[in-house]
Amino acid sequence: MRMSGCDRGHGRPSRGSQDMLAQQDLPFQEEEVGQNDVAVPLAQDAIGALAPEKVGALRESMEILQAKQAAMTIEGETQVSFLKKKFFRSNPAEFSGGPDSIKVDEWLKQIIRSFVILDIRDRELRVVLAAYQLKGEGGQWWKFVKHRVEHTWEAFTHTFQEKFLPPRSRERLRKQFEELRQLDTPVAEFGATFTRLARFAP
Incomplete structure (x- = not known):
């Protein structure tokens, strides 16, 4: 016995209707992908902003170390020169x-x-x-x-x-x-x- 159009409307949903409802229930994937794409540039920008600061701090530390080493060298050379003068002034044999x-x-x-x-x-x-x-x-x-x-x-x-x-x-x-x-x-x-x-x- 054939069902009327009205009967089909009040009966079980058709296969096509189920697929449409399932798609509506799924989360919208494009929005999630879009958030990841935005997060990556933000992280890169943050790293890029920190890098110059770290490079500057490292360069400053190296300059301080070099200055200390140079001062120690000058101090050592001055001390040696002073001792040499003292020795020769003592008229050694x-x-x-x-x-x-x-x-x-x-x-x-x-x-x-x-x-x-x-x-x-x-x-x-x-x-x-x-x-x-x-x-x-x-x-x-x-x-x-x-x-x-x-x-x-x-x-x-x-x-x-x-x-x-x-x-x-x-x-x-x-x-x-x-x-x-x-x-x-x-x-x-x-x-x-x-x-x-x-x-x-x-």
Whole structure:
């Protein structure tokens, strides 16, 4: 039996009507997409606004660090220059080499005493100043070995003594001290000899 048009209107909705209702119930996707498109440029603008500030702060920090390093360098150079002047004004002894082992030891002790009095602690600076006082044979020796020796005070004194005050020379002076007798030697002369040799006593 065929249904009338009125019956179709009051009956179950047709398939096409259901699809239209379903589409009306769905959220409008284009609006959501539009919000995302707007949010991305806003975030990029925010990052772009912060970037110059960060770059500026980083550049300022680097400039401050460089200024501090430059100040420390100038201060260090000024201090070294000041110590050099103090050292040379003290009229330090020179060393020209030679076979006299006692003079070798005396020169080294005088230089060390000057460093202590003037409060020169930098090991490399000590080497520079001591080497400047080497003349003649001493100067030639240093010119030959300076590129082979570490520029620390310990290395310098060790190499210097190996050359100009080796163990055999120390042993010879030690024996002289042990065999020292006053006999007819004047007291003043004996006292001076005793003092010079006493440093090599065992």
